[in-house]
Amino acid sequence: MGNEAIARGALEAGVCYFTAYPGTPSTEIVESIGEVANEVGVIAEWSVNEKVAYESAYAAAIAGVRSLTAMKHVGVNVAADILMSSGYAGVKAGFIVVSADDPSAHSSQNEQDNRWYGYLAHIPVVEPSSVRDAYRLIKTAVEVSEKYNQPVMFRTTTRVSHSRQYIELEGDISASRSCRGFFDKDISRWVLIPAHARRLKERVVKLWRSIEEAEWGPPLAEIYNPGKKKVVIAPGIAFAHVAEALDRLSAWGDVTVLKLNLTAPVPVKPVLNAASEASEILVVEELDPVVELHVRAILNKHGVRAIVRGKDLIPEEGELSLERVLPGVAKFLGRDFAIPQTAKLVEEARIPPRPPVLCPGCPHRLTYYILKTAANKLRLRNVIYTGDIGCYTLGYQKPFETQMTCFEMGGSIGVAHGLSKVVEEPVIAVIGDSTFFHAGIPGSINLVYNNGRAMIVVLDNYTTAMTGHQPHPGTGLTATGSKAPVVELVEVLKSIGFSVYVINPLHIRESLDTAVKALEEYLRGGRVAIVSRMRCSLEAARLSREMKVSLPVYAVDEDKCTGCMACVNLTACPAIIVPENSKKPVILEDMCLGCGLCAYVCPYKAIYVKKPGGEGWEKLYTERTIS
């Protein structure tokens, strides 16, 4: 996998210190380092957020220890403050920030193109074209970083990070690395007061020019078939699609191709060399016309008269694929090509949509049910639920509708505060545990300080679930699997000034009573937070298999069931289906994880425990640490 290739390459390059906050498609880089960190003698950390991840790894690099921090594209926004400063101050050892971008926003709130950050912060951007490139170029990136004493951004996209390919290892992981650093108290460099910053800016501008003008060749800039009138410039993953398109069109002989893996700054000489005989140039790149604009500027500055094509032929939104690149390349080359014949397409109405949903047994389903029912009991209509980033975002769907905003990490609380200042309705911020640690704490303090009128609900499922179950400061475990002190989020909320109600949503009736009390206090003007504690059901199911303690399985008693569909409509659980030609639902045994919500909501007591859970099964859901 691309991310594993980056991890391996970085180890070979002597990187000692790895930090990250999990985020698709970047997670597996530090996750895979965590598995071997103790063995190979490096440090791997899940940081509390990307800003801290960046700061920690950057600190190692200013103390002369090679380091890497990895984050998804929107994570870089969180780290942008220190990113900008690091561009001024530079480094004393190789330092890489991996930005794993997500074109098509497969698992993100947007598809921003982070190559712009390279230009903004004067940090070179290296962009691999394949898994093998990722493995090789991460080592080159460390060299570039050390040559210029500057951080380097290693920008991947989903189809590099989450692609698999066979690579032959070309190096060893040195056993004798020294991960000890020395902090040189060079105050004029590390203290960015205005006077120092202005001087450092001069360094950065000079540095940027020297990188632009340097003699770049392979592996960061490689020209195939030089001297043609038609030139294709293909940075990053776009090269894979271009190469395949040229294979398909048998057109390699007709064009000069510049495979470009340094995309900030766009190096001048390779562009001029590739364009030496060019009359027309096509830049094929994913997302924004970053390289295209710079190629235009370079040609213009050097008086090269060639027509530059790019986003007029290649889509600017969404991820590229061969099928999206081929028509543009063919048109550029004046070639006809046959659009592949597709099977007779099926009308969409005949295919039920399948958006992601909350899993069977998901604690969020229980908590959402409890929250909404408690609000109903108090006749609270029009509650506004602000939302956040995690599996629980899926609560935007019916029947829950307990996520009405979702912008960025930690946003639920700041947005709830602001809304509470200008609207009459009750406002409830719903945020996950890992997200609360990430960016929810400043918002919570602000809410209390500025007397906001919003309530906070923290969904504590003892893990960072969406990205594949990484530990966080509340779990008592680290990235390498060793024990850590538990940062108790209930105590954090109390110390900020909240009156905290803790519920175990597996006990629905009891939780409902508690939630009503919490809401009553909130309505009386109290500063209230609810912490809902129950383990992610996918984790509970894994523990159940490992420890051979089965979870309960529910079933519908057909005689008692009237077909009212309360269980279907109130839970939207994927384990409950209504078979064809039947008016009564059934529970799929091999999917049920025993949360019992369907049985609770059934007005006819028609849902019963068919297979009781094994001894102590409840602990799998409720105990923070299971040994």
Add this chain to the structure above:
Amino acid sequence: MRGVVNILIASVGGQGGLTLSRIIAEASVIQGLSVRTGETLGMAQRFGSVLSFVRVGERVLSPIFGQGEADYLLGLELVETLRAVGYLRNSGLAIAADEYKPPVISSLRPAPGWSKDSVARTLKEVLGDRLLFIPARRLAVKAGSHRAINVVLLGVLNASAQLFTHRVVEEAISRVLHGKAAEISVKAYYEGFNLYRESVGEGCRGG
């Protein structure tokens, strides 16, 4: 082998689509073939539609492919198989597990044409003899667990495409899965392979 074989795996998050793509990728490597896979992780994994792209051949560059480009569509679930038929070439073959997991929405807001029978019927209408229905759950359970449905389809695929030797597949399974899961998967693979051979009557290439 000729050119590149494009395989699309259509599944519901949690069904083992990604595991199957990893096994095929490992098998390709052991067999000495070039391979690229493209996967989407994260939110889609929560019981949503998941597509995994696998490309095997002598020279493979791009990790994904487009509509009308799949030689094989491995459908771990009927609705997802139907959703993905546009990816199949005119000459392509769909290998569909006879497995129906109705999306939550079809219970919340039922609509005509969403039942198992109508989905299966539509698949047959659209694909005709380019569709193989596989009783994958029955064969997987026979091998030891319903979780091995994915590997049953690998057996059918390999009997049809003849990409890998049995030994290579066994080795690939043992690299991706461990212990009992690996044992069951090897059995499930042979169940799928034999089903195809018995019904279509072609042999496997070599040892």
